[in-house]
Amino acid sequence: MTKKVISFLLLVGSCGAPASALAGWIPGKEDRWNQYVSRVEQVASRERAIPDEAIDRTIKFLKANRSKLERSINNRSVVIINDFTQESTRDRMFVIYVNLGKVERYKVAHGIGSGEGPHVYKCSNTVGSKATPPGFMLVQNENRNSQFGSALYMDSLEARNSNSRERFVVFHPNKTAAERARILREYGFIDLSEGCTQLTVEDYYKIKYRVQGGSLLYNFCPEDAR
DSSP states (O other): OOHHHHHHHHHHHTTTOOHHHHTTOOTTOOOHHHHHHHHHHHHHHHOTTSOHHHHHHHHHHHHHTHHHHHHHOOOOSEEEEEETTSOTTSOOEEEEETTTTEEEEEOOBOBGGGOSSSOOOOOOOOTTOOOOOOEEEEEEEEETTSTTSOEEEEEEOSGGGTTTTTTTOEEEEOSOHHHHHHHHHHHSSOOOBSSSEEEOHHHHHHHHHHHTTTEEEEEEOGGGOO
16 A cells, blocks of 8 residues: 555544445545435436426435435435426426436326315315325335225325325326326316325326335425425
């Protein structure tokens, strides 16, 4: 080992870092979590339809809660932002493929308690509200005994959506694309849920296997918008 390397290691050690903290560390190489966060921001920012505020809040949440999220976000290939400041006639679900560097958009229903029409006026954590819960959640593994045939469990990551399991808020399919199109023609907005993230059957099965297993989902509600 050269004197230069020894001097460098002694300098690092003098700052109080334990030897275990240096194990496997390569100077100048960014750790995987920061790479993930940076990549989320990079890919999301390319999609102009995603509000800057939604992206900023996502990145701040990831950075501020690293110790908890690093253990719970097991699927880092995808991040979902549901922009509930847009009306339901728009493709307001943004599926951000972190590794692939692309974004796909889908229509997603909101809870009837958040607005009986195309607009979300409020989100809620209240049991019995039938409203969309606000904030950050995890999309988990499949429940095959769901009334919808298949659904993905959703876990709370914030106090403001802590009742989601008690409310049976899940990620699930409901109407077919043809049925949703008919509802949209007749009523001017798409079907409503009871607070769940609700997609068409076709869209659900297209992305189910990509988003399950612990990916981050953000319900960006009007109260989060500037």
